[in-house]
Amino acid sequence: xxxxxxxxxxxxxxxxxxxxxxxxxxxxxxxxxxxxxxxxxxxxxxxxxxxxxxxxxxxxxxxxxxxxxxxxxxxxxxxxxxxxxxxxxxxxxxxxxxxxxxxxxxxxxxxxxxxxxxxxxxxxxxxxxxxxxxxxxxxxxxxxxxxxxxxxxxxxxxxxxxxxxxxxxxxxxxxxxxxxxxxxxxxxxxxxxxxxxxxxxxxxxxxxxxxxxxxxxxxxxxxxxxxxxxxxxxxxxxxxxxxxxxxxxxxxxxxxxxxxxx
Amino acid sequence: xxxxxxxxxxxxxxxxxxxxxxxxxxxxxxxxxxxxxxxxxxxxxxxxxxxxxxxxxxxxxxxxxxxxxxxxxxxxxxxxxxxxxxxxxxxxxxxxxxxxxxxxxxxxxxxxxxxxxxxxxxxxxxxxxxxxxxxxxxxxxxxxxxxxxxxxxxxxxxxxxxxxxxxxxxxxxxxxxxxxxxxxxxxxxxxxxxxxxxxxxxxxxxxxxxxxxxxxxxxxxxxxxxxxxxxxxxxxxxxxxxxxxxxxxxxxxxxxxxxxxxxxxxxxxxxxxxxxxxxx
Numbered sequence: 156x157x158x159x160x161x162x163x164x165x166x167x168x169x170x171x172x173x174x175x176x177x178x179x180x181x182x183x184x185x186x187x188x189x190x191x192x193x194x195x196x197x198x199x200x201x202x203x204x205x206x207x208x209x210x211x212x213x214x215x216x217x218x219x220x221x222x223x224x225x226x227x228x229x230x231x232x233x234x235x236x237x238x239x240x241x242x243x244x245x246x247x248x249x250x251x252x253x254x255x256x257x258x259x260x261x262x263x264x265x266x267x268x269x270x271x272x273x274x275x276x277x278x279x280x281x282x283x284x285x286x287x288x289x290x291x292x293x294x295x296x297x298x299x300x301x302x303x304x305x306x307x308x309x310x311x312x313x314x315x316x317x318x319x320x321x322x323x324x325x326x327x328x329x330x331x332x333x334x335x336x337x338x339x340x341x342x343x344x345x346x347x348x349x350x351x352x353x354x355x356x357x358x359x360x361x362x363x364x365x366x367x368x369x370x371x372x373x374x375x376x377x378x379x380x381x382x383x384x385x386x387x388x389x390x391x392x393x394x395x396x397x398x399x400x401x402x403x404x405x406x407x408x409x410x411x412x413x414x415x416x417x
Numbered sequence: 418x419x420x421x422x423x424x425x426x427x428x429x430x431x432x433x434x435x436x437x438x439x440x441x442x443x444x445x446x447x448x449x450x451x452x453x454x455x456x457x458x459x460x461x462x463x464x465x466x467x468x469x470x471x472x473x474x475x476x477x478x479x480x481x482x483x484x485x486x487x488x489x490x491x492x493x494x495x496x497x498x499x500x501x502x503x504x505x506x507x508x509x510x511x512x513x514x515x516x517x518x519x520x521x522x523x524x525x526x527x528x529x530x531x532x533x534x535x536x537x538x539x540x541x542x543x544x545x546x547x548x549x550x551x552x553x554x555x556x557x558x559x560x561x562x563x564x565x566x567x568x569x570x571x572x573x574x575x576x577x578x579x580x581x582x583x584x585x586x587x588x589x590x591x592x593x594x595x596x597x598x599x600x601x602x603x604x605x606x607x608x609x610x611x612x613x614x615x616x617x618x619x620x621x622x623x624x625x626x627x628x629x630x631x632x633x634x635x636x637x638x639x640x641x642x643x644x645x646x647x648x649x650x651x652x653x654x655x656x657x658x659x660x661x662x663x664x665x666x667x668x669x670x671x672x673x674x675x676x677x678x679x680x681x682x683x684x685x686x687x688x689x690x691x692x693x694x695x696x697x
Contacts, residue, residue, distance in 0.1 A: 250601040254621070
């Protein structure tokens with residue numbers, strides 16, 4: 156796939172996701188209160204925050220898996236009423252179908268609704284190749300490591316060619332070295348597909364490595380505290396002064412040492 | 418993406434039984450001790466019919482296949498001539514198999530429906546609580562007055578037994594479907610409830626459904642023999658028939674035959690289960 160000729164700034168000027176004043180309460184906790192946020196088309200947006208700040212709830216609301224009590228969410232100008240193939244989701248614990256092979260998992264979204272199958276086989280092969288799993292087409296999830304499982308999760312979410320990729324702490328359970336490589340590969344895929352990405356994490360380093368913009372959320376009640384545009388060229392060096400500076404500023408913003416809480 | 422360092426595809430763990438012959442020897446030892454105790458017990462007990470000896474029992478078992486018996490095939494009504502042991506086993510299967518399959522299908526269907534549909538669950542749960550504890554054999558009185566104690570009546574009792582075990586297998590299986598998986602499926606375009614049941618709930622519940630069915634294979638053998646003690650034709654009936662003539666060795670031979678039939682079915686089904694659930 157060729158790189159998109161548009162720069163990410165051009166794409167961001169068009170709003171893809173609009174969250175307006177969204178609230179959501181569970182029993183006694185206010186998971187989200189008056190959350191507003193907009194994500195530009197083609198933007199890579201990371202949401203960071205401590206446990207219980209509602210970042211996952213917000214992501215699930217955008218996915219249409221959770222119904223907010225108040226406010227509205229628009230995707231491409233249309234209100235979200237439920238899940239849809241325009242929004243692919245990558246789950247923290249992979250959520251692969253254990254009875255399906257790698258191929259079967261990647262294929263799942265292509266078969267609903269049924270599509271032109273001559274094309275589908277090629278599409279599945281292309282995706283498996285994209286995430287570097289060729290040779291593992293017939294393996295079952297139980298045979299894969301955490302990093303490989305999440306590659307399948309990403310390929311499966313990409314299969315229906317969604318305009319938006321929603322990722323819920325996708326690399327939280329993989330080891331540090333695998334995570335570094337997955338970051339680079341995810342950025343490659345993002346550059347190739349030009350999708351809008353909303354990526355939830357509690358790891359500030361991860362957010363600054365990936366994002367165009369980092370949204371910092373606060374807990375009790377879950378709300379947007381501030382946002383940071385990360386103006387560093389990719390690939391980013393974690394040891395560079397700019398990088399360290401962004402991480403320190405975001406950590407200050409979060410106030411408490413969240414790494415020890417998580 | 419490359420996969421240099423995370424290619425730990427899980428090695429298939431070899432069954433721990435294989436490779437250790439001592440475990441087989443212990444099992445063989447246990448059998449030999451049992452045979453010895455049995456043999457001594459038979460030698461020292463009078464009158465001899467109280468405990469038929471191992472050799473007499475084996476002889477009786479061989480005799481089951483030395484003579485032939487004609488049985489009537491249900492529905493078609495034609496005669497079938499088979500070695501005696503096989504003939505009575507076939508008679509049992511004439512009600513065991515339909516009872517088991519029909520009971521399992523109905524049980525699985527209701528279990529899936531109730532596990533999946535909250536409203537239906539609310540409606541039927543108290544009823545299930547009341548009916549479930551009734552031992553299948555207690556239905557024998559209705560089997561007799563409704564169907565007469567023949568193939569249909571015995572099949573009905575087997576049906577009741579198979580129904581509940583399979584019901585709970587499917588019910589628990591569907592209830593345990595992870596919301597992560599249903600969420601993933603909805604983001605991938607599964608919209609209708611029925612598609613979700615077929616594409617996610619059913620395959621996810623398959624291990625429990627199959628375990629339920631395998632359990633019911635064994636339980637239904639117990640039930641079917643119970644039903645035959647009331648007079649339905651088959652191996653269970655032959656056990657009591659032989660004992661009425663004090664041919665206790667023949668009773669033991671039929672007990673062996675049941676054990677053998679169960680073992681074959683259990684091993685066969687385990688093989689099938691292993692293939693279907695290769696993903697586990």
